[in-house]
Amino acid sequence: MNLLITINANYRYPFKVMLHSFFVSNPHVKDLTIYLLHSHIPSQQLEELERCCAVYHAKLIPIAVDPSLFENAPTNKRYPKEMYYRLLSPLILPEHVERVLYLDPDTLIINPIQSLWEMDLQGNAFAAASHTGLTEMANGINFARLSIDHEYFNTGIMLIDLAQARKIVKADDIFQCVSKYKKILILPDQDVFNVLYGDQTLPIDDVIWNYDVRNYSKYVIRSKGKCDWNWVMHNTAILHFCGKNKPWNNESKNPFVILYRHYMSLSEKKLCILQEEQAG
């Protein structure tokens, strides 16, 4: 299985938490390769991340991206330029890589994801979930704002058929799109993805593959009661801690945040063990 992450140095910690949760719920994945597209992560930190991955018998392949490629793209602290890397990943990743699962670092994996990895994309270049039905007004606004006539996809979790994507993804398209919509882009990379590639994206079920943890009650209502806590714990594979309040910074009585804290503790202890082993 191939994962793609595009973090900057500030997201190393949540990446480790996500990684630990991945292996708690997917202990039988033995061949994990993680492609890390980045620009400024120092080599010492990359080596430390490689050692963390090795604890789980996963291979980290860091690929430095030239940041000047994105010098005209709108960025800020919450949306650093690394977020664009997923859009260009089909052009950056090695040619022999045929499929990759992009994961935001603000996620927890709590059930097996093999069936997502093996999903038939039916000729589409991408698979992604929308949070439609949770934020209908926002969706309506997005349709009008970006002149799209399909679901507004969340790009926090994306399965990418790289062979298909290499046929359609062009850097110039992305930069022109950013220029064209510059003033109205809200979530820049996600907006660009929806405008350019939304019609080549297979919709997948957000309640399983990209669960917005802010919206438990809305999922319960949308599912007419089916997707209660027990269902989520048994079926949802990827919890996505969307929004500004991140579970590693903010205390909360939200059970998802408490679950996140549990995985923080588990991953921290795993890394302490690693440090002891290195010292010993």
Added chain:
Amino acid sequence: MNLLITINANYRYPFKVMLHSFFVSNPHVKDLTIYLLHSHIPSQQLEELERCCAVYHAKLIPIAVDPSLFENAPTNKRYPKEMYYRLLSPLILPEHVERVLYLDPDTLIINPIQSLWEMDLQGNAFAAASHTGLTEMANGINFARLSIDHEYFNTGIMLIDLAQARKIVKADDIFQCVSKYKKILILPDQDVFNVLYGDQTLPIDDVIWNYDVRNYSKYVIRSKGKCDWNWVMHNTAILHFCGKNKPWNNESKNPFVILYRHYMSLSEKKLCILQEEQAG
């Protein structure tokens, strides 16, 4: 490390959930032996439990106890006679076993327990936690009811120095105590333990080793705010789902119950894998 459990057949499922949680938080325990004192678990079910333990490289040693030993002891559905087995375990377990950690099956292990296992008992036969400060009124009643002048210990988690315990535990004492207090025993085995062995028990911290999940707010108040969710997730080792409502039966928005449901899912999937492996 040696664990002691004393379940009947109805508690096989929560035992598996507890066991799975044990190894998620204690992956480096490589030599776990689990002594199971029971009376009526059929051999087919025992073999299935042995296979479950083997998945984690743990060894299950079932020991059938003669149930007629307890024919005069008060029991009911919630308090079956198996609960007495822990009291007599020093006399039942093989002589070469020197120390054992008794665990109720309605528990989750969420942090390392090695330091409990290695604790210096300072000459005491037992270590256990009381829920003092959470249920002070109940404690006062217990002091009067049972004529004890020490903490009222919860026997859901007990570290037992078997060499010491073999010197003081006598079956006749237990049966006489049951007879004497028969009419006022509320939690029969626990009451008997407190009357007979409470003064030979080292108190340990319930917020770490025997956390009553019904009492989050009381722990926060008692600790003047220190033991919040983050602290619990990083420090509490054993969550104890005390009381009548069991997390595998009852839905709840209590975050501890949701965490329990997560471990139910993890352990179920682990066992499915086992079944597939057995079939294949």
